[in-house]
Amino acid sequence: xxxxxxxxxxxxxxxxxxxxxxxxxxxxxxxxxxxxxxxxxxxxxxxxxxxxxxxxxxxxxxxxxxxxxxxxxxxxxxxxxxxxxxxxxxxxxxxxxxxxxxxxxxxxxxxxxxxxxxxxxxxxxxxxxxxxxxxxxxxxxxxxxxxxxxxxxxxxxxxxxxxxxxxxxxxxxxxxxxxxxxxxxxxxxxxxxxxxxxxxxxxxxxxxxxxxxxxxxxxxxxxxxxxxxxxxxxxxxxxxxxxxxxxxxxxxxxxxxxxxxxxxxxxxxxxxxxxxxxxxxxxxxxxxxxxxxxxxxxxxxxxxxxxxxxxxxxxxxxxxxxxxxxxxxxxxxxxxxxxxxxxxxxxxxxxxxxxxxxxxxxxxxxxxxxxxxxxxxxxxxxxxxxxxxxxxxxxxxxxxxxxxxxxxxxxxxxxxxxxxx
Numbered sequence: 001x002x003x004x005x006x007x008x009x010x011x012x013x014x015x016x017x018x019x020x021x022x023x024x025x026x027x028x029x030x031x032x033x034x035x036x037x038x039x040x041x042x043x044x045x046x047x048x049x050x051x052x053x054x055x056x057x058x059x060x061x062x063x064x065x066x067x068x069x070x071x072x073x074x075x076x077x078x079x080x081x082x083x084x085x086x087x088x089x090x091x092x093x094x095x096x097x098x099x100x101x102x103x104x105x106x107x108x109x110x111x112x113x114x115x116x117x118x119x120x121x122x123x124x125x126x127x128x129x130x131x132x133x134x135x136x137x138x139x140x141x142x143x144x145x146x147x148x149x150x151x152x153x154x155x156x157x158x159x160x161x162x163x164x165x166x167x168x169x170x171x172x173x174x175x176x177x178x179x180x181x182x183x184x185x186x187x188x189x190x191x192x193x194x195x196x197x198x199x200x201x202x203x204x205x206x207x208x209x210x211x212x213x214x215x216x217x218x219x220x221x222x223x224x225x226x227x228x229x230x231x232x233x234x235x236x237x238x239x240x241x242x243x244x245x246x247x248x249x250x251x252x253x254x255x256x257x258x259x260x261x262x263x264x265x266x267x268x269x270x271x272x273x274x275x276x277x278x279x280x281x282x283x284x285x286x287x288x289x290x291x292x293x294x295x296x297x298x299x300x301x302x303x304x305x306x307x308x309x310x311x312x313x314x315x316x317x318x319x320x321x322x323x324x325x326x327x328x329x330x331x332x333x334x335x336x337x338x339x340x341x342x343x344x345x346x347x348x349x350x351x352x353x354x355x356x357x358x359x360x361x362x363x364x365x366x367x368x369x370x371x372x373x374x375x376x377x378x379x380x381x382x383x384x385x386x387x388x389x390x391x392x393x394x395x396x397x398x399x400x401x402x403x404x405x406x407x408x409x410x411x412x413x414x415x416x417x418x419x420x421x
Contacts, residue, residue, distance in 0.1 A: 006044045006418055007096030008035070011111060013053035013076070015187045015222050016293020017102030018060055019276055020300070021122070021161050022048065024168065025101065026069040028411045033418075037071045044418065045093065050076040051107040057188055057222040063275075079107070083114055095421045099414060105129055118417050122161070122410060130154065135417055137410050140402075156413060159406035162300035167404045169278040169301060178214040179384060181206065182281055182303065183269065184289035187220035189227075191290050193238050194313045196231040198373055199288060200244035204265040205377035210384055215269040216284060217261070218277030225249055225259060225271065238313055242373065285390060286383055288376060296354035299364075300401055304383065304393040307353040308376060309368040355400055363396050 008029065012022050026046060030038050036045040048070040050060050061075040072091060074082050081088060098112035100121040109132045112119035118134045121127055123143045127136045130147050136155040138144050144155040183203060185195025203215050219225060232239055232246040239245065245264050252258035252270060259271040272280065278301060281287070287298050287305040298305045355363045367376060383390060 004043060005093035005095075006421055007047055007093040007117070008044065008414065008418070009047045009049055009092075009096060009098045009111070009115070009117065010070075010101050011049050011051055011098060011103060011108040012101045013051050013060075013103035014055040014293070015057060015060060015063070015220065016296070018064060019221070020165060020293065020297055021101045022064070023067060023069070023276070024161065024164060024407050025099075025410060026067070028407050029414065030069065032411055032415060037068065045071040045091075047072045047074070047092065049074045049079065049082065049111065051079050051103040052076050053103050055188070059222040063221040083110060086115055097414060097417050097421055109133075118421050120413060120417055122158075123155075127155070134420075135413055137413050139406075156409075158409035158413065159404075160300070160402040161406045161410065162296055163402040164404045164407045165278050165297065165300040166282060166302060166401070169282040173279070175216070175280055175283045176214075179210065179212055180214050180216055180284040181380065181384070182284040182287035182289075182298075183215055183217040184287060184294045184298075185217075186290040186292065186294070187222045189223075191292070192223060192227070192231050193236055194310060195290050195308075196228055197236065197239040197242040197244065198308070198310060200232055200246070200263055200267075200269075201242045201373035202288060202377050202380070203269055204244045204263055204267045205373055206380050207265075207267045209377060209381040213384065215267070216280060217269050217271050218275075218281060219271055219273045221275045225273070228261070228271075241313075244373075286380060288380060291352040293354075295352075295364075299353075299355035299358075299397050302394045302397045302401065304390050304397070305353070305364050306376065306379060306383070307364060307366045308371065309352060309366070310371050311368065312370045355397055358400055363400065364393065 010022055012018055029035060029046065033044050034042050036042045046069060048064055056076060061073050064070060064073055096117045098108050098117045098119050100108035105121055105128045109119065109129045119132060120135045120137060121133050122137045124139045126146055127133065127143060130136060130151045133154060137158045138155050139160050141157050144152050144157060147155055183199045185199050186192050207213055229246045229249060234240060246261055247264045248262045249259055252260045257274055261269040261271050281303060282301040284303055287303050289295060289298060289305050289307055291307060291309050295307055351357045352366050352368065353364050
């Protein structure tokens with residue numbers, strides 16, 4: 001019986017990839033193939049394997065478990081156990097397909113070889129191990145052009161998975177009337193330590209400049225309301241640099257699914273824990289956000305944004321990607337070389353926001369350096385006072401977004417490969 005079963009294994013890493021790639025694709029596959037665990041009698045099961053990644057929060061497995069999409073979820077801490085002793089993963093079928101959806105592509109190559117599964121890579125910018133792939137699903141034709149000519153036949157351009165976010169968001173109910181500003185302080189603790197107190201003060205100052213302004217803060221699945229409260233208190237040393245804090249968090253009177261955060265200055269911020277928050281985010285007039293995958297999500301949703309990176313706090317460096325993030329987390333090194341690394345990294349990279357990186361030019365404003373809430377509040381007020389500028393920015397973001405349908409196309413590629421497994 002087990003020989004007739006098929007397994008689909010998603011390989012991914014951080015919260016951004018899980019929310020924007022993994023979850024929509026899993027939902028679509030369940031609709032097309034009626035897989036386990038949602039259909040207990042199915043001969044196809046869906047699994048999630050998380051791989052080691054410096055950008056992960058450690059809570060990804062817990063978050064994904066709540067979606068009821070995967071028969072088994074292997075946390076990143078047990079990845080090497082799976083790779084070395086796959087037999088310990090007793091319920092994994094003998095045949096199947098590994099699908100790369102984030103992290104280092106080499107991990108999914110190793111896993112597919114170890115399990116004897118076929119392999120598909122979703123390549124956003126480049127397919128690094130094309131010879132080890134049965135199929136490559138590319139975000140753009142540029143990915144296929146980078147491949148050796150003899151391997152281009154394995155590649156199909158499916159488009160940008162994030163382009164479907166706007167379509168999925170349209171079915172959501174509307175926000176209450178008003179001028180809405182989204183606040184996205186980040187999902188990792190290092191970013192939250194800066195982002196929460198910084199953006200609370202921005203909200204207080206912006207509400208004074210534009211009294212009718214309303215604020216929406218989607219709580220990342222990897223954090224909690226209590227953590228937001230603590231990070232705005234003296235328990236977070238960085239909060240002492242800012243004037244705002246959380247006075248109270250209570251259930252909202254407008255909607256039982258929401259919470260109302262009230263600052264010590266009386267500014268009310270609507271919090272939502274339910275994920276994803278794309279439906280409400282897409283209706284916001286402006287977003288104030290840290291760097292990271294959230295800039296790609298906002299861009300896909302067509303939400304104008306100001307991207308903020310206050311480099312006066314060394315904790316920001318701890319949240320960076322790659323080798324700089326590793327150095328930033330070493331207690332003996334971060335203090336002596338923090339400023340040197342900060343200056344080098346800022347000169348090395350032209351853009352921080354994904355829309356700007358994708359376009360190769362400045363689409364959304366980036367504010368990097370020794371910046372303060374007063375400056376951001378004033379700039380946000382200027383944008384909100386110019387609806388035509390905001391609409392122009394929305395149009396620029398829509399122009400960057402590909403046509404929807406990438407998730408369905410990728411699901412079809414997976415379905416076709418399963419027939420050959």
